[in-house]
Amino acid sequence: MSKRFYVTTAIDYVNGQPHLGHAYEKVITDVIARSHRAMGEETFFLTGTDEHGQKVQQAALAAGKTPQEYCDELAAIWQALAGRLGLSNDDFIRTTDPRHEAIIQAILAKLEQNGDFYQAPYHGYYSAKEETFLTEKDRREDGTFDPMWGPVTELVEENYYFRMGRHQQWLIDHLEANPDFVAPSYRRNEVLGFLRNNTLEDLCITRPKERLSWGIPLPFAPDYITYVWFDALVNYASLPGLRGDPVVIEALGPWLPQDGAFAPNPDLQLWPADIHVIGKDILKFHAVYWPIMLKAMGLPLPRQVLAHGWWQKDDERMSKTTGNVVDPIAVIEEWGLDAFRYYVTRELDIGPDGNWTDAGFAARYHAELANGLGNLVNRSLSMLNRYRQGIVPPPHDELRADVTSAVATVEGLLRGHSLQAALIAIWRLIDRVNQYVDQTAPFKLAKDAAQAGRLDEVLYNLAESCRILAVLLWPFLPETAGKIFAQLGLADTPDRWELSQWGGLAAGHQANKPVPLFPRRDQPAA
């Protein structure tokens, strides 16, 4: 079996509530995963939760629970979110999975043996009140720290460091030789600019156990706990490893537990990842630290780090304190899952920041989903039922060229992960088919018995266009695509690109009666 297309989201820190940004990242990654699957690639889509760290430790303590109990409860919330978003993820990694921890320890042991680590004092400003180190960025202009931190003292503690400096040049070379390694291109430029103009400092990768106990101990120094880098980031490779990915198993072989738990599985070739979908805030970790870590581990680099932007609400940063937030679950409950998936993918291209407005959401819902797509399917099937009792006439090719051309365009855009552009192209086809209804006026043809043959032709073109639209929409709107197939009386699922071939509807096929896909919400039901 060949290597699968492997796509990931960032894993989310459990000590927080899911918000629009999380939901957005997962939806666009799901669209990418579904489109690759539809086009016949074996695909693996991974998401998950980051569960270690001091904040989780403290929150668990405050809640009177063990950290593991606390994480189990929160991980369930995040997994439920994945379900509510209709994600087609193939697995869900939790960094508290003992197998993940075993792989982390194998990696740490290997790098220690290779001389990638060293011990040194860590100097920092420490807030005892918040039990955290502060950075220069936390200083105010006059050099003092915000009173929220309480008394701030300068503290020195021993820690382990990861040597990064020696990796600077090849990483620059790699970015120059692989223009798609970081996307969009302006993010790549930022990373290159950073690498060219700064000297990489070594990375502090531990915290002393007395300060951070909820995490993975260094196998060669159990009084130290791995800090986030060699824990959370590694999930992308540890999940393949714990499921037997041969590349990961081979790189870590001698350092893994030799009890047979990590037997290679040649049928699951995942690493290297094809795309890491992340937010722009964690670009540097993924485009600088992570490749260097992988190189040290002896693993190939991912093919692409794709950084998306952030959402604002009404041109202002979303903030819990002001209540200026979009709750994705509430939107889905009010408008439906596919309406949510459509808006976030259509409104915002992957890269720039976006702005959520409730008015914009309602406008797209009505203009594009209800009046455009929904009404087209409804009027097409309504006429097929009214004039032909829902029985599909013989195939006819009048719209074949338009549809085939749109399919090719959408396919190319999906392969390039231009999701917004793909939706725009799909809607151009919807507009074209709506235009066709007016140009051919089947409702007039139906009044003249002599035009029965022409009416058959038009009705076939409409029904077949709707069928193919379902296939194109599947990656974005899986519920809706399924409903269109169901209304057409098709038992199949529109999850394969080959179904977008013109002429799939057979003469004599019995379609069902239409039900509005996206009921209008701005007027009382008639």
Added chain:
RNA sequence: GCCAGAGUAGCUCAGUGGUAGAGCAGGGGACUCAUAAGCCCUUGGUCGGCGGUUCAAAUCCGUCCUCUGGCACCA
């Protein structure tokens, strides 16, 4: 402060030397299968300011203004 990017119709944006474009919103019309949806037509801009190069500049150059992003241990 330094580096990068952007400023074009009410809104979102395309357009990189040759008579200003799209979608949405706004206005008008004909139709009626359909979720009072759809279709056709249409109003609307001294292309951020100033100066320069050119027969010709939204497009190239200079300068100024405004905004955005980045400037390492941030989940």
